[in-house]
Amino acid sequence: MEEKKNKWLKPLIIVAVIVAAAYFAYRKIYDMLFGGAVSVSMDDVYSTLNAIKVPLIIAVVVIIAAVIVSIAVARKEVGIRKMVRGQSILASILAVAVAANVICLNIEYSLINKVMTGSEGLSEETKQASIELCEEIADEGVVLLKNEDNALPVNKGTKLNVFGWGSTQPIYGGTGSGSVSEENAVSLLQGLENAGFELNTALTDFYKEYRSDRPSIGMGEVDWTSPQPTMEEYDENSIFEDAEAFSDTAVIVITRAGGEGPDLPEKMSDENTYNTTQMGGEVTYSTNEEDLSSEKSYLELTAREAEMVERVNDSFEKVYVIINSANAMELGWLDEYENIKAALWCAGAGETGFNALGSIMCGDVNPSGKLVDTYVYDLMSTPVYNNFGNFDYSNSNEITGSEENKAKFVNYVEGIYVGYKYYETAAAEGQIDYDSVVQYPFGYGLSYTTFDKEITSIKDDGTSVTLEVVVENTGDTAGKDVVEIYYTPPYYNGGIEKASTNLLDFEKTEILEPGDSQTISITFNYEDMASYDDINNKSYVLEHGDYAITLNSDSHTILDSEKITVEKDIIYNDENDGKRSTDETAVTNQFDFARGDVTYLSRKDGFANYDEVTKAPGNVEMTSEQIADYQCKNTYDASEYDDPDAEMPVTGADNGLTIQDMKGLDYDDAKWDELLDQMTVDEMSALVADGGFHMIAVDSAEAAESTACDGPAGITSNFNSSISGVAYPPAAMIAATWNKELAQARGEQVGKECVELGVTGWYGPAMNTHRSAFAGRNFEYYSEDGTLAGIIGGKEVGGATSQGVICYVKHFALNDQETNRTNGICTWATEQSIREIYLKAFEKSFKEGGSLGCMSSFNSIGTQWAGSCQSLLQTVLRDEWGFHGAVITDAMDPLADFYMDLNRGIRSGLTQGLSMTGGDGLITNTEDANTVTALRRASHENLYALANSNAMAKETGTPGWVKIFIGVDVLLAILFVGSEILLFKKYKKRKTV
Template structure:
């Protein structure tokens, strides 16, 4: 009877083991699969290959054991039955053990970091937090929508108006962008829902026509790109009788024109394969349009397509009252808005996030009086901008010599326009008489209409030493309540051939409260003279406030002046150590750091009325990097630790037992001597992990009780690429936040991100993003604030302040000059003057560090000049830390396999970088850990990382082993016990059968 019962023991043991292994594998598989292919940033096949390479040995060893076990099981088939059963059971045990050991080694060691991110989740947002985030997002969109046109006060529209909503984008609008700034659109309020919620009725037949035509938006991403702008042909409209039906429905039409953009790909400057860049970031072919009649090399993606033109012409012919919604974060060519008499009004809505289209409906209905202002200049011809010929794909002919590789191609871009970016060029060119402003610019920077009217005046102006206080009184002179934006600019003296200066420069701005008709409000703006200083990178190599007359203008936009005051500076103020000392906001004097980034480029100059415009803005003809620039070009092939390390340096103390924890360091100065004692406790392995394993977290360090921090994308709201339960609310994109011109709203948004982060367990935010709209064609303009560094700086600093004050590590990005997506992972050599670097591209970052007190920053893929930004000591040490006083984490951008040839952590940690955004295994990223120079660099990097942790909510994280890892270990123990138990049973069965056989033999002999 016992023998019969034991017959079921081994099958039950096998079944139990299979169930446990299968459950763990299934859970890991589903989580990892969702992370790989369901996240906002899809993992490339290079990432997959890299991961497979990292885990190959445990898999190979397990397979070898299994094959050997199977072979052994087959090899003993001629032995006695009890031998065969015993050996084959050993084969089963060995195979199971090999699989379990391999799985455990991979999950608990090699890929622990990746698996932990996948397995870490949260309970999601509370209802109250979600409600507040949605409310705030809607408010931001409401204040960020810009009224472009309102002929004869045709707007707002009565909700009794029945709307024929034309344009395929009405059924599939743009909420934000793709990549790290993408949002979950599945639960978002649609554009049509927003209209309905505001009380409008819309033509459902027209809506169904578009839905039947195409239900999905073409994909724009790093893996594949399809720039098709879906739109039926006029024949298809006519075949369905759409216009006749629409005219019968109502006499009013609303046209929606939408454009999308995203990470990894810039928008086509030519809407055909004649565009300058015809591959996605990861090498896929670009589809410009699946609608062949739209392919047109004479157009760009930011113009109406041929089909859209036909649709607009028919709509404007068929209806006397036509309104337009421009749903594009990128500045489009909108001259057509003025070409049709029936177009009475137009609004810009750059992206609506989760609930923003509710605000659009309320703006159209008048429930919200629009108060947004444009963050960019809108010109009639985007091909006539100073940047157009020097934006996109440019490759060095001597690329192999530069990169020391046939496989890695060196690319470049020339910032030839110098400081004359956006309105700074157009306003200055108009003053210099080289353009007809009204013929070139349709909507100035800072432009926006209202349903009411305002009177603005400078009611107070006081100079107190070098500080000026300006009072601006705003009065609502219309019959509708609304908010107004006051924009203060300055005009500095310009001396021909001297320091480059724009004639018009945003100084500061403020937004009023909602003013009732007849109500007034006085706003105060205070600035220092040094705020108007220019950077002289040629003579004084410092900031200079030149003598002469300065005019402070109160504008409704960059071009329209309503009031002004002037004063004279008698003597030059030169902010260097030999003259007037550093600026008050700098820790040390700012002086030239980027001479090598100037390169062999002719830059646009205001001298003699922009006399060199044609030469400077022409497409590059010199496609060879000079030997001088090649001497400073950085890649892994050019790295030599001896260039950075002191040969006589002593190995730092490691692994000490000083009894300190990270919690002891909260609030201490960076230079407090107690930091040395804490850093002495770290082992080399802990420092390597803390620096090299930096993708979306900082690792747990048990010896100092520092728990694992959790970082998340992105600029449009917290978004985990690994776990859906850790995704927050989709907020409006940065360009919409900037278009509110409301610092308070920006700060509220930063604060609310932290409220969400605390509930989701997120301590680091890969945002906000602060690059510049150098060109309208940048794929990530939705993610960046503006063409202007001052507007970007004030809005960015407000967001960062709101987040940092609540303990969030804000990895403001991409530091710096990452203003195009094309070739970004090719180590793009970015050539620019130091003046433009400081006055335009670093300005937003500067305010966010000095005023926002950010604890973190993400460096960029590109190089400044020929030095990768992530290992550029001029940027990360001289400017960021020495001048601006920053201390905290400096992460790389994603350590993309495409960028592996130059993104070198070994150089980076010696030049200001502190950790790498690696996506899985980090083995091999740090070399020569036996060297004192390497350990010293690791120690300094960890000092910066841990300073950020100690002063953020990450300090509250537990350093204990996560539950999933405990479950894996528990499963290992259970399986081990089952295997041991099965071994005991197998041996006992073998012994019993052998004894039985022995008795049988004896009996037979008898």
């Protein structure tokens, strides 16, 4: 009996080991796929399973057959039975081994290689430098909004009652690709404690017990609830009575989150224009019934928050507010309560930024941040409000040929009048009472000291201007300040649209001790003040007249001014005065097709058309002409792009060149043709189509595979947890420093992290515009202003590029809302606004930052998908701006599959598909000369970026994990042969007996 029990012991142990191994493998795979910043969708999983189904099916069939055969010989003699069963086991092992080899070394090689080729992580030296830089960015990025009677700073040791549930779950960044790990982050409360404040822990415990997690805001699940206890719950726990006994000082924390996929609700109810997630799930606006309201947006205080704020004001003499939100909120309430003495804006703090918040509150650091957006009292009255969100074409089926795929649109009706450019101009025209509309201007920020600034010198040579500005610290505290230079151009009624106020350049001072001064020199070119005339001259024009050059403390407050006069119109085209100095070719209209049948806001007669233009669109049909131009896979016609007489390029040549031979060569060097001749069609197709989070190896060029990662605010890998950088404050906070050197340093530090983590491609930074305060990814983008975003972003890109990183600057372009982005939303805008507002943020990244990469966007410009818009990716990016390098799609998501077509894209300037499943089938008709020519051109761009990147320091040849895999194969082969020999020997021995 004991012998029978023992017979089951060994199989049970084997089964237990297999089950345990399978579970841990499952968890590892699950975390790898779904635990990253950008989760792999179930469609990607299904696609992967579909790709590997053949070897899996064969292996399963062999195993089943082996089991059946083993059972069938149960009554045979012992020798035959053991021989057959032994062969069945060996056949099963062989089938599994062959399937594993086919899957791992062929079908899913790229995905597995991304997982296996990690690094040992950051060195302590680099990590510490990055952490210190995070705090330095926050030191200079936190903005002091209000400080009555010098209420701040607060003495160390002060007892603080920190109110607001968000104090226990603050915002460190955002969600999606721009998210950061909070695992090692200093919390807001820790930051205050580290600064020497004593906190009311009973209050903190009350909030933690109320709710311990933040509502989810993602692509598949959205809950916009702003958790906050009711007054009854406060009173039941004697919170206010105990807090008053603790101290007379209170801090209120208000948080608002944003993320990839959803835009923030303009109405906190189902009356909002978008009521499903990107993945089609339902949206929860609030689980607190009293907070639901069609009269309030997410960026206002909720009913529960308003009650809490009022009670705090009534209960405490000293109240300080922390606004923890990258999105511009309605903050008029800050001035409605007499005991709210001071307020600070802290977008997202990253890993250590809340230490800076504490340092600022106690006075160890003097705040010097400036706002990156205009803060208005009423976000529902902005020019963009009615034309942001969800709008369907009524004839959608006719456009896409599908019930499932809806054709969407958005009209950028405000033209160039975005943010402060509208409010300053409207005030100049007398259309608005500025002070009753705008609470905090763009570029606004207070200090614990005072500064005097004046223009002391101006040099004008007719093409460029140099200003010298003296900044003196006239207060009693050391601190930094920002020199903001704006210009006011002449406006001719009904002529080229112009804002009355335009940021020109800026510089930040060093730390100035009381009484010290610094002279800041700023040089700009006349052409920097040119406007784009998309109606008459169809080029940049610097119109004649007087230009006021102003030194401001913010977009509205002028401290000093000078005047320069332009005697005649300067027209920057080939027919008149030639191109701008920074352009490779003279610029002319490329986006007439994007204007559409839309009327745009005009300054003419004091914005006379404002009411008509800014109202919500009605029932809109796409015209037959637009439908004919609409781009999706259903309408793709290669003949529109291809040359019927094209000749097949040379492929598979043996010229003996490697990617190492290309380092430092010009894009047009003749050697590139020789190297490209060596590539096969299959290699080119794979290099272009299989671009998700890597650039694959190219054997013919001896180019090793390189890794690409997400993380505009911190390097993160979807596939390897060892690839993880430091969590930086988001772009909005970096821009709020108004510090070019800090932005450069941040880029360099990210580049150093990439080198140590084995990362070559960085999906960032992101350059889109804060067109609306409700845009979900405003945390990930710099500003409402293209000049500020362009300068800060360009410096970051330049810093990272100097370390050999391919910066896939994103999302190019006009991807300024999340709603309907994966529907290929048709974005209608004037060429002037496209160039002056939306492309301006990107321009310096390529012209000055030297970026080697770019990520196109999901949306369409007009009816043309941005990833196949030749005007954008070829004419502007390459011809005008001189860019060469890799241009990748945004995620080749099944949601966007109906219009994101690589076949069209590679004929229009695209070079890579961000495919999660290997890119099979994304490129078709590879026997056609036009397809191969397009693949060759795209491969040239990709390899040019690679040759000038840190990938050139990587070892070429077989990856280590593949060597181990092959070693295991060899060992298995030896064991297999040995087992076969042993089986036959035993069988023969039994037969002899």
